Amino acid sequence: MSLLSEMRQGGRGYWLSAPALALYIGLLVLPLGLTLVLSFNVFDYQVGVKSDSYTLANYMAVVTDSYFYEIFLRTFWISALVTLLCVLIGVPEAYILSRMGTPWRSIFLILILTPLLISVVVRAFGWSLLLGADGLINQVIQFMGGRPVKLLYTPFAVVIALVHVMLPFMIIPVWTSLQKLDPTAEQAALSLGASQTKVMRLIVLPQVMPGVLSGSLIVFGLAASSFAIPGLLGGRRLKMVATVIYDQYLSELNWPMGATLAVALLLVNLLVMLSWNRMIEGRYKKTLGE
Amino acid sequence: MAFLQLEGLSKRYGSIDAVVATNLAVDKGEFVSLLGPSGCGKTTTLQMIAGFVEVSDGRIVLDGRDITHAKPSSRGLGVVFQSYALFPHMTVADNVAFGLRMRKVPAAELHPRVKRVLELVRLGQHAERYPRELSGGQRQRVALARALVIEPPVLLLDEPLSNLDANLREEMQFEIRRIQNEVGITTLMVTHDQAEALSISDRVVVMQAGRITQIDEPYKLYEHPRTRFISGFVGKANMLQGDLDSSGIPQIRQVPGDGSLTLSLRPEKIDLVAPGCGRLSGRIVTRYFLGSQWLYRIQTSIGEVTVVRRNDGQAPLEQGAAVDMDWPTELLRVLDADEVRA
Numbered sequence: 243m244s245l246l247s248e249m250r251q252g253g254r255g256y257w258l259s260a261p262a263l264a265l266y267i268g269l270l271v272l273p274l275g276l277t278l279v280l281s282f283n284v285f286d287y288q289v290g291v292k293s294d295s296y297t298l299a300n301y302m303a304v305v306t307d308s309y310f311y312e313i314f315l316r317t318f319w320i321s322a323l324v325t326l327l328c329v330l331i332g333v334p335e336a337y338i339l340s341r342m343g344t345p346w347r348s349i350f351l352i353l354i355l356t357p358l359l360i361s362v363v364v365r366a367f368g369w370s371l372l373l374g375a376d377g378l379i380n381q382v383i384q385f386m387g388g389r390p391v392k393l394l395y396t397p398f399a400v401v402i403a404l405v406h407v408m409l410p411f412m413i414i415p416v417w418t419s420l421q422k423l424d425p426t427a428e429q430a431a432l433s434l435g436a437s438q439t440k441v442m443r444l445i446v447l448p449q450v451m452p453g454v455l456s457g458s459l460i461v462f463g464l465a466a467s468s469f470a471i472p473g474l475l476g477g478r479r480l481k482m483v484a485t486v487i488y489d490q491y492l493s494e495l496n497w498p499m500g501a502t503l504a505v506a507l508l509l510v511n512l513l514v515m516l517s518w519n520r521m522i523e524g525r526y527k528k529t530l531g532e
Numbered sequence: 533m534a535f536l537q538l539e540g541l542s543k544r545y546g547s548i549d550a551v552v553a554t555n556l557a558v559d560k561g562e563f564v565s566l567l568g569p570s571g572c573g574k575t576t577t578l579q580m581i582a583g584f585v586e587v588s589d590g591r592i593v594l595d596g597r598d599i600t601h602a603k604p605s606s607r608g609l610g611v612v613f614q615s616y617a618l619f620p621h622m623t624v625a626d627n628v629a630f631g632l633r634m635r636k637v638p639a640a641e642l643h644p645r646v647k648r649v650l651e652l653v654r655l656g657q658h659a660e661r662y663p664r665e666l667s668g669g670q671r672q673r674v675a676l677a678r679a680l681v682i683e684p685p686v687l688l689l690d691e692p693l694s695n696l697d698a699n700l701r702e703e704m705q706f707e708i709r710r711i712q713n714e715v716g717i718t719t720l721m722v723t724h725d726q727a728e729a730l731s732i733s734d735r736v737v738v739m740q741a742g743r744i745t746q747i748d749e750p751y752k753l754y755e756h757p758r759t760r761f762i763s764g765f766v767g768k769a770n771m772l773q774g775d776l777d778s779s780g781i782p783q784i785r786q787v788p789g790d791g792s793l794t795l796s797l798r799p800e801k802i803d804l805v806a807p808g809c810g811r812l813s814g815r816i817v818t819r820y821f822l823g824s825q826w827l828y829r830i831q832t833s834i835g836e837v838t839v840v841r842r843n844d845g846q847a848p849l850e851q852g853a854a855v856d857m858d859w860p861t862e863l864l865r866v867l868d869a870d871e872v873r874a
Contacts, residue, residue, distance in 0.1 A: 434631035
């Protein structure tokens with residue numbers, strides 16, 4: 243009998259996975275559980291959190307208050323737009339990358355990955371230097387004789403910076419699926435009379451779709467819960483859910499409300515991602531058998 | 533004028549000559565193989581015909597039309613790739629229908645054509661399967677059906693059998709020939725397997741270092757190899773030194789290093805006879821059992837000679853035994869020196 247099945251029978255496998263399990267419970271399940279409990283607590287501006295009394299008022303507020311409604315809506319359209327832009331930029335970029343010769347491919351792959359080594363905060367400040375009222379872009383516009391444009395603290399700034407940060411998360415899964423492609427399948431399609439655009443649309447794209455879909459899930463999830471970029475480039479007025487949660491915890495000191503928003507964000511995010519997965523990825527999984 | 537004609541076709545990669553001034557004429561309905569070791573330029577030649585590799589010099593003429601610089605999609609040739617190159621996200625039927633859809637063939641005509649060609653390759657039952665659900669041999673048939681359904685003027689096969697295991701390969705060899713006969717399509721196959729080329733081609737083109745060194749029917753190629761390289765590459769051969777006697781018949785010289793000619797003698801053409809009765813004596817060094825044959829390596833005064841004898845059910849000769857060899861002198865072939873070094 244093999245060692246593996248012996249371990250399964252003896253239940254020793256559970257002991258071996260205990261460290262990972264402890265880490266998982268300690269760092270994910272426990273905080274999430276506490277957040278969930280906190281979200282039902284009553285908050286009083288005089289005494290703070292009343293940990294012994296429970297209410298649904300926080301959730302009612304999130305569902306009914308048009309202020310939160312607007313913020314959730316904004317978060318999701320910005321995330322959807324960022325995802326779309328990442329697909330439009332990342333897929334061709336990954337394709338070009340996969341067609342490059344040996345030395346260049348590795349060089350450009352590293353170039354695409356290096357930004358991940360720089361803190362998001364640093365990159366956000368970089369963008370604010372570029373986009374600010376006195377930033378490089380406005381200086382150029384003024385030099386050319388134009389009037390300065392408000393770029394910073396607009397959705398434009400948030401979207402462009404998010405796309406910049408999220409792009410590697412799209413390129414990597416797409417690049418991985420492109421690696422699995424048989425390049426002669428494209429030649430076969432050409433020899434059968436397909437034009438170059440038809441080859442892309444009918445042969446290459448359907449095969450990299452699983453990569454595009456998992457890339458969009460990652461990008462959408464990260465964008466919808468992003469904090470640093472909307473915090474630094476969205477300013478005081480342009481709020482996204484994560485920045486509102488921060489405000490609730492640290493400015494309003496209304497922890498239960500912050501917890502409620504966090505849980506709501508998690509639920510809506512899960513809902514969007516799971517239905518997306520069901521709707522489209524399932525179909526491609528069936529045909530590609532992965 | 534031949535149906536498919538290559539005129540001085542050349543391909544250079546920088547300073548490297550991949551294919552040098554190749555001339556070849558393929559008749560309509562003919563099955564021609566390009567045979568050679570890897571790197572001899574056979575695949576490059578095929579890819580130039582298919583249009584995947586740019587031609588450096590020369591012309592490709594198909595049925596009177598110059599297609600040298602035509603796009604692959606406008607050549608309309610059927611290509612079967614070594615990796616099969618099936619579209620994994622499409623069913624067998626959709627794979628096969630792809631070329632017809634690109635030609636905007638109406639559905640009423642498309643479905644019967646797909647069905648007919650799938651039956652031709654004996655895959656009628658598998659139309660709705662995906663390529664990953666098929667075996668290697670079945671994928672090969674799908675690739676063949678996909679190339680044939682567009683009714684191309686020429687079928688190009690790039691090492692079509694090299695990914696199959698030995699038994700299946702032999703079966704598919706005959707299957708390809710059967711389908712080719714049935715459709716009557718002009719076929720050009722690239723292969724490095726001499727047995728494959730000999731068994732199914734009408735003519736074999738031997739390539740070496742970017743050049744064609746011999747074009748012949750399989751039997752003639754085997755019996756009359758032109759150079760040392762071909763003699764060694766196509767089948768097994770004993771390469772012996774010799775010269776012509778006074779009446780112009782080639783003779784093997786029994787003194788090593790003597791003789792101005794290289795002679796080729798196929799191992800199965802040599803008879804083993806009792807010591808003292810043959811032209812050459814030796815001692816068996818090793819013997820190998822090949823199933824239908826015995827292969828002997830025999831040490832002689834002019835070097836080691838390989839002899840293949842039919843396994844006729846009798847006990848084979850023992851290792852170390854002294855034997856004599858005999859052969860009909862007309863089966864000695866005089867070889868040219870190799871003009872190119874591979």
